[in-house]
Each structure stands twice: as C-alpha cells, then as structure tokens.
Amino acid sequence: MGRVTVRRPVLKLSHQGERSRPDALAAEEPLELRIDGKAVAVTMRTPGNDVELAHGFLLTEAVIGDREDISAARYCAGTGPDGRNTYNVLEVSLSPGVAPPDVGVERNFYTTSSCGVCGKAALDAVKLRTRYSPADDDCAVSTDVLTTLPDKLRAAQKVFDSTGGLHGAGLFTTDGELLVAREDVGRHNAVDKVIGWAVQSGLIPLRGLVLMVSGRASFELVQKAAMAGIPVLAAVSAPSSLAAELAEEQGMTLIGFLRGDSMNVYTGADRVLR
Structure with a gap:
C-alpha cells in the first residue's frame, strides 16, 4: 500500500534563526479507477481506503x-520502475446486469456536458x-449537537495532526455519534471514502x-x-451559490460557517432544532 505521509527535510526560518529538520x-x-478493464477516472488522493473511494465515487x-x-474490487498489477506494485490502479468488476458508464477519463462523469458550462445543466x-x-x-x-461536530471530526483526523494538510469528512447520527471519518488531500475524495464505507x-x-x-x-459535495x-x-466554511441552489433543489439542509456556537443555515432550516 502507498504511504499516508512522507518525510521530507525542510529549512525552518523564524525570528530565532534557521534550522533544518524533517517534516511530515x-x-x-x-x-486510476478501471471498470471491467476500461479506465474511467483518475484522481489525486491520499493512499488508503481506496476500495471505499471507488464505491463512493x-x-x-x-x-x-x-x-x-459491484462483484469485485482489486488492485491491478500495475508496477513501478522497480517492478513493485504501485497500488495506484484499482480494477472494479460490475455485477451482471449493471451497465458500465460510457465515458472517458474524467474526475466527474458529467463535467464535460454540465459543470462549468451551465449551472442549470448541472442541477438537472x-x-x-x-x-x-x-x-x-x-x-x-439540534444546534447543541451540531456545534459539537467540528471538534469531533477534528479529533478523528489522525493524519492531520502530523501533516496539517488533509481535508476531513465524517458521518454522524443526529445524536452526535460519529459513525465513520476519513481524510484525504481532496475534499471530494474524503467524502467518497465516507460514502463508500456506507455502501x-x-x-x-x-x-x-x-x-x-x-x-x-x-457543489460537488452537495x-x-x-x-x-x-x-x-x-x-466549517462557506458554501458556493450553486451548492446552496442544489441543496434547496434536493430538499437538503445545508449549514455553513459551523464554528463555535454559531452557524449559518442556508437551506432546510426546519430540520435544525433551536
């Protein structure tokens, strides 16, 4: 399997001077995700939970x-220059009767026909x-439960503690119980891993x-x-305008700027108990 963190030397500069030290x-x-032998997506991700990532995606x-x-998901024998498996090619076999996507290599299957062309096309x-x-x-x-979630998610981000460079996503019950949390350099990948775990x-x-x-x-996360x-x-931060529009279209509750004891409820406020 690939490494979640990589150690590199850095030159630290501060008012106390400079020094070289290793950093994570x-x-x-x-x-690369392949379906029945055909490449359908390539994404930059933090190695780990790749099968979940594929299921969620x-x-x-x-x-x-x-x-x-899905009948099977396995790493291909893709090899690096030293002959070892890179674990960077995942092959998924669909079950009989499940139609494969008719697409090229795209991060999102409908990006070429909707996202970036027309907001309404993306929503449709x-x-x-x-x-x-x-x-x-x-x-x-309740708002009391919601305000606890950022700290609970942060506490579950183990790799963030050592690198400070990963997005996190967590799935919670309405009582505030954490079911699963995942980290990745890509926020969409972190969400795919959480949803893939659920799948x-x-x-x-x-x-x-x-x-x-x-x-x-x-928009993509909504x-x-x-x-x-x-x-x-x-x-914990802001939604985009199209994200709010899609959340409203889908009947979702969308909350942003969830920090401390405050939050902004953009759509679906009836689900938030005050």
Missing part, C-alpha cells in the same frame, strides 16, 4: 446503487440521476444522518450527499 507531508498519489456518479452492484444532471432523494427525510438535529456496510441510503466536512461546501440520500450537510 500528506502523501498525494494518482489513483461510483455511487455518487450513479453507476451503482448499492454494494451488490443531479436531479435526473438521484436514486435516494433526501427531500422526504424528516430527521431533525460497503449496506447503509445506503443514508437517512437521518449528518455529513460534516472540514472545508467549504462545494451532489455527493444528495446521491447518497444524506439530508444534512454541515461545513
């Missing part, structure tokens, strides 16, 4: 609907592909749960949460 950096390596891109749609793409709409989920979560655990759709992310709430049926997405 978050590892970043490419992962394929669910949020509407290729699969649950764990039964998600609406047409969502199997588990969160709109009818009547769960509720493998047979928990999809993720009714009555809260997805907490350490950074901002982008899209992934909606595809998994997650009713509440909370972030």
Whole structure:
C-alpha cells in the first residue's frame, strides 16, 4: 500500500534563526479507477481506503446503487520502475446486469456536458440521476449537537495532526455519534471514502444522518450527499451559490460557517432544532 505521509527535510526560518529538520507531508498519489478493464477516472488522493473511494465515487456518479452492484474490487498489477506494485490502479468488476458508464477519463462523469458550462445543466444532471432523494427525510438535529461536530471530526483526523494538510469528512447520527471519518488531500475524495464505507456496510441510503466536512461546501459535495440520500450537510466554511441552489433543489439542509456556537443555515432550516 502507498504511504499516508512522507518525510521530507525542510529549512525552518523564524525570528530565532534557521534550522533544518524533517517534516511530515500528506502523501498525494494518482489513483486510476478501471471498470471491467476500461479506465474511467483518475484522481489525486491520499493512499488508503481506496476500495471505499471507488464505491463512493461510483455511487455518487450513479453507476451503482448499492454494494451488490459491484462483484469485485482489486488492485491491478500495475508496477513501478522497480517492478513493485504501485497500488495506484484499482480494477472494479460490475455485477451482471449493471451497465458500465460510457465515458472517458474524467474526475466527474458529467463535467464535460454540465459543470462549468451551465449551472442549470448541472442541477438537472443531479436531479435526473438521484436514486435516494433526501427531500422526504424528516430527521431533525439540534444546534447543541451540531456545534459539537467540528471538534469531533477534528479529533478523528489522525493524519492531520502530523501533516496539517488533509481535508476531513465524517458521518454522524443526529445524536452526535460519529459513525465513520476519513481524510484525504481532496475534499471530494474524503467524502467518497465516507460514502463508500456506507455502501460497503449496506447503509445506503443514508437517512437521518449528518455529513460534516472540514472545508467549504462545494457543489460537488452537495451532489455527493444528495446521491447518497444524506439530508444534512454541515461545513466549517462557506458554501458556493450553486451548492446552496442544489441543496434547496434536493430538499437538503445545508449549514455553513459551523464554528463555535454559531452557524449559518442556508437551506432546510426546519430540520435544525433551536
């Protein structure tokens, strides 16, 4: 397996002078995802939980609907210059009857036809592909619980402690219980790993749960949460305008700037108990 952290020498400069010392950096390596022998995506990720990443990515891109749609996932014998496996190529075999995506190598399967071209096209793409709409989920979560989530997620980010360079995503119950947390150099990958864990655990759709992310709430993260049926997405930073529009379209609760005892509720305020 690839390394989660990499040690490198650095020159530290401060008012006390300068000194050389080793520093831990978050590892970043490419992962090529193949479906039945065809390359469909390449993403830069932190090695680890790659099978979860594949399951989450394929669910949020509407290729699969649950764990039964994948019959096998294994590393290919892709080798480096020294003949060793790089663990950077993952082969997924779809179950009989599951249609493979007809795409090229893209991070998001519909990026070429929607994202970056027209906001409405992006919203329509998600609406047409969502199997588990969160709109009818009547769960509720209190502000008292919500304000505890950033610290709980931060406490679960073990690699962040040594590198300071990873995004985090965590799945919580409305009582504030952490079910799973994952880290990655890419915020979308961290969310894919969390959702992939849920796919493998047979928990999809993720009714009555809260997805907490350490950074901002982008359109892509709202899209992934909606595809998994997650009713509440909370972030420590701001959402984008299209993220808020999509959350409203999907009937999701979107919370931003969740810090200390305050937060901004952009959509779905009826699920937040005050």
